[in-house]
Structure formats: C-alpha cells, structure tokens
Amino acid sequence: MKAFNKVITLNPDNQDAWYCKGAILNRLHQYEDALKSCNRSIALNPENGYYWARKGNILRNMGRNGKALKAYNKSLEINPGDEVTWLGVGTVLENLNQYDRAQDAYNKYLELNPHDTNVWFNEGIVLTKMGKYNEGLKAYNKYLELNPKVEMV
Structure with a gap:
C-alpha cells in the first residue's frame, strides 16, 4: 500500500495506482476507501472497463447490488x-x-x-x-x- 501511496503522491493522476490501491483496499474490506480510489481511477480514465468492473466488485461487496449492476453494465459496454x-x-x-x-x-x-x-x-x-x-x-x-x-x- 505504501508504494501506491508514494506513486499517487508523486503523480496524483496515475490511474493505475489509484486502481491498484482500490483493489488492495477492497481485499482488506475497506470498501468506502476502496470505492474512493476506484472512483478516482474512473475519473482519470472513464473508458477503462476494468476500472468499472472493479467498482462493481466493490459495490457488490458493500451489498449495493443495484449500483454494482450499473457499474458492471458500464464495464460490459466497454469490454463485452x-x-x-x-x-x-x-x-x-x-x-x-x-x-x-x-x-x-x-x-x-x-x-x-x-x-x-x-x-x-x-x-x-x-x-x-x-x-x-x-x-x-x-x-x-x-x-x-x-x-x-x-x-x-
């Protein structure tokens, strides 16, 4: 996690660092922070379907199934x-x-x-x-x- 935070500090527009940070936070069950990181990666590159899929995973883990489905559908628009x-x-x-x-x-x-x-x-x-x-x-x-x-x- 420290490595990704350092990358983000040096380059706050590094979409992959935000994505990876969100993935780690998701695995640690820190869903709110994971969602914030994932949303940041999407804001930097909204046409990356994998970012939307990760958002769907986080939302599903949070029990927000309707919102998760919307994120998954956006991912499938990009990567069917x-x-x-x-x-x-x-x-x-x-x-x-x-x-x-x-x-x-x-x-x-x-x-x-x-x-x-x-x-x-x-x-x-x-x-x-x-x-x-x-x-x-x-x-x-x-x-x-x-x-x-x-x-x-």
Whole structure:
C-alpha cells in the first residue's frame, strides 16, 4: 500500500495506482476507501472497463447490488467479452433474486470460459432456485465432471 501511496503522491493522476490501491483496499474490506480510489481511477480514465468492473466488485461487496449492476453494465459496454464481469453480473443478479437474468449472465460467462467449475455450480444453484431441476442437475453434473475430486455436492 505504501508504494501506491508514494506513486499517487508523486503523480496524483496515475490511474493505475489509484486502481491498484482500490483493489488492495477492497481485499482488506475497506470498501468506502476502496470505492474512493476506484472512483478516482474512473475519473482519470472513464473508458477503462476494468476500472468499472472493479467498482462493481466493490459495490457488490458493500451489498449495493443495484449500483454494482450499473457499474458492471458500464464495464460490459466497454469490454463485452470480459468473462469476469459477466460473473459479477450473474452474482449480483442472483443476489437480487433475478434468477433468469443471472442464468443468462452465467451462460455468457461459460461461453467464454466453459471449464470454470465454480460457475457450473452457481448455474446449478440458479436453475434449482428457478425450479428447473433437470437442468440444474445437468449443471451440477458438469461441475462434477470438471472437478472429479469433489466428494459430494
């Protein structure tokens, strides 16, 4: 953290330093400060989709799902193929009990990264919550196929 603070002191317009500082603060659960750092990186470069995705992650961690979704959508306007942002969208929509839309986001993620076992598991949860038990079972089976060392689901 000291290194990023020093860079910011020497060059307050260093957008990447602000972004990295926000990422560290987010991992430390210092969400308000993380959001301030992230907002600063966005103010310096609003066309960087990764900055918007980070903002979505921070807001999601703060429980501000509606605002997180807006940040993720802005990120996807800039980087529509960013799989990690699609995962964030799916998680937020699941938190908002919008399971149909969450499934669509998870499917988009899985199109980009079909071997992510955790998202197959998330897909199974969403499908089960929607009452689509056979499809949910298929997703769980895909999870197990990709992750054979798991003993039980």
